Amino acid sequence: MSVKAEIADILTRLGVNSASYTSGSTKIISPVTGEEIASVADVSAADTSAAIDKAHEAFKVWRNVPAPRRGELVRLLGEELRAAKEDLGRIISIEVGKITSEGLGEIQEMIDICDFATGLSRQLYGLTIATERPGHRMMEQWHPVGVVGVISAFNFPAAVWSWNAALALVCGDTVVWKPSEKTPLISLACAAVFEKAAARFGDAPDGLLTLLIGDRAVGEVLVDHPKVPVISATGSTRMGREVGPRVAARFGRSILELGGNNAGIVCPSADQDMALAAIAFGAMGTAGQRCTSQRRTFVHDSIYDEFVPRLKAAYKSVTVGSPLTTDALVGPLIDARASDAMERALEQAKALGGTVTGGEKIDAGYPNAHYRRPAIVEMPVHAGIVCEETFAPVLFVMRYTDLDDAIEKQNAVGAGLSSTIFTLDMREAEQFLSVAGSDCGIANVNIGTSGAEIGGAFGGEKETGGGRESGSDAWKAYMRRATNTINYSRELPLAQGVSFDIA
Numbered sequence: 001m002s003v004k005a006e007i008a009d010i011l012t013r014l015g016v017n018s019a020s021y022t023s024g025s026t027k028i029i030s031p032v033t034g035e036e037i038a039s040v041a042d043v044s045a046a047d048t049s050a051a052i053d054k055a056h057e058a059f060k061v062w063r064n065v066p067a068p069r070r071g072e073l074v075r076l077l078g079e080e081l082r083a084a085k086e087d088l089g090r091i092i093s094i095e096v097g098k099i100t101s102e103g104l105g106e107i108q109e110m111i112d113i114c115d116f117a118t119g120l121s122r123q124l125y126g127l128t129i130a131t132e133r134p135g136h137r138m139m140e141q142w143h144p145v146g147v148v149g150v151i152s153a154f155n156f157p158a159a160v161w162s163w164n165a166a167l168a169l170v171c172g173d174t175v176v177w178k179p180s181e182k183t184p185l186i187s188l189a190c191a192a193v194f195e196k197a198a199a200r201f202g203d204a205p206d207g208l209l210t211l212l213i214g215d216r217a218v219g220e221v222l223v224d225h226p227k228v229p230v231i232s233a234t235g236s237t238r239m240g241r242e243v244g245p246r247v248a249a250r251f252g253r254s255i256l257e258l259g260g261n262n263a264g265i266v267c268p269s270a271d272q273d274m275a276l277a278a279i280a281f282g283a284m285g286t287a288g289q290r291c292t293s294q295r296r297t298f299v300h301d302s303i304y305d306e307f308v309p310r311l312k313a314a315y316k317s318v319t320v321g322s323p324l325t326t327d328a329l330v331g332p333l334i335d336a337r338a339s340d341a342m343e344r345a346l347e348q349a350k351a352l353g354g355t356v357t358g359g360e361k362i363d364a365g366y367p368n369a370h371y372r373r374p375a376i377v378e379m380p381v382h383a384g385i386v387c388e389e390t391f392a393p394v395l396f397v398m399r400y401t402d403l404d405d406a407i408e409k410q411n412a413v414g415a416g417l418s419s420t421i422f423t424l425d426m427r428e429a430e431q432f433l434s435v436a437g438s439d440c441g442i443a444n445v446n447i448g449t450s451g452a453e454i455g456g457a458f459g460g461e462k463e464t465g466g467g468r469e470s471g472s473d474a475w476k477a478y479m480r481r482a483t484n485t486i487n488y489s490r491e492l493p494l495a496q497g498v499s500f501d502i503a
């Protein structure tokens with residue numbers, strides 16, 4: 001069966017109307033084979049605005065549904081995702097090029113956040129606060145905020161939507177979703193799975209989830225719309241620089257999850273086998289196209305000549321090929337632009353004195369697809385392209401002698417998403433996690449930079465945008481807080497001892 005026929009087969013099975021992926025003028029290409037697999041139609045700016053109005057009306061109904069009942073919808077979504085896991089994972093492999101276990105892993109991440117959000121629906125806690133006035137009570141409540149606009153990227157086209165949608169829905173918000181232009185098919189599939197859950201739920205208002213397939217114009221309407229109090233956007237730092245100020249200009253709130261330039265430090269005491277395996281997955285997994293992918297490694301001088309040759313051997317031996325027909329560990333890059341960016345990064349690294357292992361184009365049997373061997377680049381300096389995010393499997397490796405210096409360099413980039421240290425020395429580990437250690441939103445010990453679980457808050461500092469999604473108390477960004485003071489006494493004492501006696 002051709003890839004195009006296979007995707008149509010899966011989408012039909014999931015209940016997606018065939019007109020939605022066969023009748024538009026935007027061609028969708030599988031990065032695996034380079035062939036056209038579908039075509040979709042863009043919604044207009046006017047339709048986007050109308051959809052937001054409808055989502056706002058749905059919000060007015062949904063906010064009154066008790067939160068645990070809202071959690072029931074998300075529980076059903078989790079059930080539907082479990083049932084559709086294989087099909088959805090396969091779509092991700094076809095549309096994004098992820099290997100099978102990573103495609104399935106992304107769907108598992110969605111199931112996990114649904115479980116989390118279902119429990120959360122009974123835990124949207126506010127505080128009770130001591131008051132300075134007798135006969136008074138002070139408390140805070142968390143209320144639903146409104147329509148949440150979700151702008152998602154191609155590399156986690158389904159999981160990042162679900163982090164936002166599952167939380168927003170239990171919080172009482174409605175969701176308008178603009179997916180990456182590269183991944184409309186998995187979005188159509190997710191929307192169809194959501195509709196199944198909503199149908200089982202029974203009385204879900206129309207407009208809880210609206211999928212808007214389209215280009216920049218759609219994103220702009222969403223970003224500027226006064227009825228969208230929260231925009232959650234995942235993508236490049238360049239995108240975030242535009243979205244952040246525009247949302248702020250209308251006093252909206254944004255949750256930004258932008259670029260990463262994640263580093264690992266390999267210390268003298270490191271368990272080298274473990275570090276090797278973790279770095280291999282962190283840097284080569286998902287063909288280096290995670291925002292959490294490891295892009296820089298600092299190796300202590302005393303173990304460099306032992307460790308780095310082993311790492312290079314792993315780079316030479318890793319299998320690269322179609323995730324649909326082989327069990328290769330590394331699939332294709334998303335498109336020609338990504339492949340060119342990788343090429344350029346390697347050229348720039350060489351100009352700075354870097355020694356490149358790998359990085360060459362690979363003939364996987366599809367002339368229109370973009371396969372490359374992951375590249376490891378030994379760098380004499382921490383400068384230039386090393387300090388920028390290249391969304392491709394390029395790992396820069398540098399020697400260090402002093403941990404303070406390695407931590408300083410790891411922090412000396414714009415992005416602040418993820419980081420790790422490999423050490424069995426507790427002092428080094430604690431220094432890395434301390435206030436003077438890693439400045440990232442994620443700082444790990446003896447595991448890789450990528451592959452975070454949903455239970456923690458996910459996101460990063462500086463040019464990563466500062467947003468937090470997924471677990472912990474990230475839900476608070478999807479609600480508004482009301483502080484309530486209630487006077488049950490017969491007096492009206494003013495706070496701070498102020499008196500204002502009217503005659």
Ligand code: UN1
Nearest residue numbers: 156290291292450451452
């Ligand atoms: C992303 O690349 O945008 O931590 C998200 C990870 C995944 C999520 C990545 N759980 O690598």
